[in-house]
Amino acid sequence: MLKIYNTLTRQKDEFKPLQEGKVKLYVCGMTVYDFCHVGHARVMVVFDVVARYLRACGYDVTYIRNITDIDDKIIARANENGESISSLTERFIKEMHHDADALGALRPDQEPKATESMAEIIAMIETLIKKGFAYSADNGDVYYDVSKFDSYGKLSGRNIDELRAGERVAVNTAKDDPLDFVLWKAAKPEEPAWQSPWGRGRPGWHIECSAMSATCLGEHFDIHGGGQDLQFPHHENEIAQSEGAHGCQSVNYWMHNGFVRIDDEKMSKSLGNFFTVREVLAKYDPEVVRYFILTSQYRSPLNYSEEQLDQAKNALTRFYNTLRSVELIDDVVWRDDTEFGTRFAAAMDDDFNTALALSVMTDVRQALNKAQEQNNDQQIGYFAGLLNSCGQVLGLFQQSAETFLTGDAENDEDAEKIEALIVARKQAREDKDWAKADQVRDELTAMGIIVEDTAGKTSWRRV
RNA sequence: GGCUGCGUGGCAGAGUGGUUAUGCAGCGGACUGCAACUCCGUUAACGCCGGUUCGAUUCCGACCGCAGCCUCCA
Numbered sequence: 001m002l003k004i005y006n007t008l009t010r011q012k013d014e015f016k017p018l019q020e021g022k023v024k025l026y027v028c029g030m031t032v033y034d035f036c037h038v039g040h041a042r043v044m045v046v047f048d049v050v051a052r053y054l055r056a057c058g059y060d061v062t063y064i065r066n067i068t069d070i071d072d073k074i075i076a077r078a079n080e081n082g083e084s085i086s087s088l089t090e091r092f093i094k095e096m097h098h099d100a101d102a103l104g105a106l107r108p109d110q111e112p113k114a115t116e117s118m119a120e121i122i123a124m125i126e127t128l129i130k131k132g133f134a135y136s137a138d139n140g141d142v143y144y145d146v147s148k149f150d151s152y153g154k155l156s157g158r159n160i161d162e163l164r165a166g167e168r169v170a171v172n173t174a175k176d177d178p179l180d181f182v183l184w185k186a187a188k189p190e191e192p193a194w195q196s197p198w199g200r201g202r203p204g205w206h207i208e209c210s211a212m213s214a215t216c217l218g219e220h221f222d223i224h225g226g227g228q229d230l231q232f233p234h235h236e237n238e239i240a241q242s243e244g245a246h247g248c249q250s251v252n253y254w255m256h257n258g259f260v261r262i263d264d265e266k267m268s269k270s271l272g273n274f275f276t277v278r279e280v281l282a283k284y285d286p287e288v289v290r291y292f293i294l295t296s297q298y299r300s301p302l303n304y305s306e307e308q309l310d311q312a313k314n315a316l317t318r319f320y321n322t323l324r325s326v327e328l329i330d331d332v333v334w335r336d337d338t339e340f341g342t343r344f345a346a347a348m349d350d351d352f353n354t355a356l357a358l359s360v361m362t363d364v365r366q367a368l369n370k371a372q373e374q375n376n377d378q379q380i381g382y383f384a385g386l387l388n389s390c391g392q393v394l395g396l397f398q399q400s401a402e403t404f405l406t407g408d409a410e411n412d413e414d415a416e417k418i419e420a421l422i423v424a425r426k427q428a429r430e431d432k433d434w435a436k437a438d439q440v441r442d443e444l445t446a447m448g449i450i451v452e453d454t455a456g457k458t459s460w461r462r463v
Numbered sequence: 464g465g466c467u468g469c470g471u472g473g474c475a476g477a478g479u480g481g482u483u484a485u486g487c488a489g490c491g492g493a494c495u496g497c498a499a500c501u502c503c504g505u506u507a508a509c510g511c512c513g514g515u516u517c518g519a520u521u522c523c524g525a526c527c528g529c530a531g532c533c534u535c536c537a
Contacts, residue, residue: 028537043537073535162465163533227537257537264529268536296476301530308475311487321500356477359485369501434496452500
């Protein structure tokens with residue numbers, strides 16, 4: 001039985017889909033004006049695992065992740081670059097896909113864009129005005145009247161009075177109340193704009209998610225996810241908009257992933273302490289990055305450091321090393337009633353505890369190694385299949401062990417030389433010329449190659 | 464200031480009212496020509512102070528420290 005920590009109830013709730021066998025999942029995606037950083041990578045990987053696991057459990061999952069392709073930062077960046085908004089956003093949508101694909105994050109079923117959802121957005125704002133939740137101001141903006149929505153604050157655990165007390169927002173005189181938030185922004189002459197009943201303008205940030213989630217998934221759906229920093233005000237406002245407009249509960253389970261940190265500080269664009277996914281992938285295999293992200297529970301903070309990445313790399317290498325020498329059997333399924341299968345499922349059922357799930361996989365790996373020492377073919381096949389199947393649920397082991405350990409055929413020139421040295425060493429060993437054999441090995445070591453003599457066979461891998 | 468959450472061995476990171484995950488590193492051993500890989504064994508921890516309890520790292524309270532949100536942010 002799957003339990004999900006629900007921000008709304010602040011506890012792990014048993015997961016029950018609205019529709020038997022189906023799950024509707026919406027995740028807040030990227031604002032596309034720059035490269036993705038490791039924080040974005042975490043969201044992509046975490047919810048990719050959520051989607052994969054739900055599918056592995058037999059659910060028919062509809063996974064939506066939006067793209068914010070119009071907002072103040074995008075406009076500012078396009079101006080700085082002297083390029084059009086669409087050229088900027090199209091470029092970074094491509095880059096985002098490039099990163100997500102590299103990390104093994106399966107594409108969502110749909111990736112709706114704000115600029116392609118204007119009709120729905122405008123219609124929703126009209127409904128909110130009609131129902132008395134919103135008003136248009138003298139300056140052409142449209143605002144949501146927070147005081148009209150009784151349960152405002154229920155997600156982030158605050159109330160309107162508290163928010164007033166902590167108020168440090170510059171006063172905007174067009175608003176009736178400083179806590180009101182904008183649904184529609186009147187455009188300045190130079191700015192991109194869409195025609196609306198309130199004049200030319202563009203949507204506020206929050207409304208697009210309410211409109212697009214309802215369009216893609218309906219007014220009431222199962223899971224809504226995103227980074228912890230979206231809890232307030234973004235998701236709080238989404239609830240106010242969606243539930244105000246539709247008059248029903250919008251989301252059953254709210255999931256928020258923790259931040260990636262650097263030196264115990266949140267990684268963010270505004271602090272400037274971020275690494276782009278691209279930078280990290282230049283040094284580490286994408287699956288290592290994925291493994292690193294999965295070593296902690298998704299709600300915990302994740303401290304970014306190369307030492308951690310190195311540890312993840314070591315751990316993944318051990319898995320691949322074991323997998324390298326076995327034939328995979330595909331008809332083993334992760335969820336069986338053996339000890340390992342049960343433990344793996346229990347870990348994942350407990351709010352997607354990937355850290356614990358990985359430790360179960362370590363136990364399977366060890367059992368597989370032992371089976372190999374004992375030449376127990378039946379067990380070897382079973383454990384190998386089980387390990388691989390668990391890995392697939394987490395999006396690991398997506399490449400052959402050979403590729404992971406020795407790199408791609410790209411290094412062909414090297415490969416020939418390496419093979420030659422391996423052969424030379426083999427000959428030296430047969431001649432019992434240990435000095436020569438060791439000298440060849442030193443040469444390989446200098447090239448970043450580690451040799452392993454197992455079961456009469458010599459294999460190699462890159463450091 | 465208000466509101467959330469966190470504080471576990473050298474590092475990372477799960478978990479539990481009593482039998483001390485897991486990975487990396489360390490130590491001892493097996494295997495190996497020597498290594499590497501692998502296996503076996505092993506060291507070491509629960510911020511501080513009270514309370515509940517036969518017993519608390521785990522429950523409750525105070526304290527200290529840290530992070531996040533309250534402003535664009537995954």
